[in-house]
């Protein structure tokens with residue numbers, strides 16, 4: 001990815017003082033004494049449309065075990081990493097491109113008391129700063145849409161896993177009916193959105209050397225949630241606690257465009273579990 005695209009992607013996600021805003025929103029909703037836990041933060045720090053529900057589905061596919069070393073590729077502000085570390089008792093390294101997301105992830109991990117189990121690293125998915133075989137499992141949630149060089153994305157995930165280690169991901173892909181409606185949660189326009197179709201994705205995974213354990217086009221399964229979210233946003237506006245704290249009120253238009261695009265066959269939702277051969 002060129003530096004211009006990379007800095008446009010960071011600008012899309014970054015803003016000052018995210019952790020303070022999130023903690024203030026949490027306390028305004030539930031009172032000053034609310035314990036800051038991964039579950040309490042979940043409406044605010046799972047940085048993708050279907051929130052904790054999507055992370056739970058991905059975690060069920062990943063099936064992490066206590067004590068394992070996990071890598072979250074494009075971990076955002078660390079919501080999924082904290083929730084998985086706390087729920088399954090593993091150590092999760094969350095790597096992200098955007099410095100402000102990483103700073104937020106560090107602050108929220110400290111606020112939840114999880115800094116000894118969740119490690120935040122600033123870096124780029126296509127050039128991971130880790131040695132071969134360092135992780136038992138890896139996952140990536142709604143990140144690949146920002147990555148142009150997908151062969152390198154899969155090759156790097158494969159390299160850092162131990163033999164037999166698994167990589168689970170879920171993300172939006174290209175649909176059969178043309179370009180999606182912009183702006184979207186991951187990109188204001190087509191210059192920073194790189195969508196592969198389910199067929200292209202499957203081919204890229206196999207070319208990288210992964211074994212395919214599960215590969216699903218989840219569009220039909222997820223559409224009812226996207227439609228319901230659109231109906232609520234158009235009828236009632238944003239919920240009291242939501243991703244607007246992170247992204248501003250523009251998140252409503254982004255999420256409506258996701259639903260419209262998926263309904264019109266301009267986006268697909270892809271979920272997969274891959275294994276590094278032994």
Ligand SMILES: C[S@@+](CC[C@H](N)C(=O)[O-])C[C@H]1O[C@@H](n2cnc3c(N)ncnc32)[C@H](O)[C@@H]1O
Nearest residue numbers: 046047048074075076096097098124125141146
């Ligand atoms: C939609 S957010 C998802 C964050 C997180 N996975 C979650 O679900 O809460 C996408 C994240 O990917 C990061 N990202 C985009 N391109 C990246 C790249 N090439 N390498 C690492 N992170 C990247 C962005 O900075 C952003 O935090």
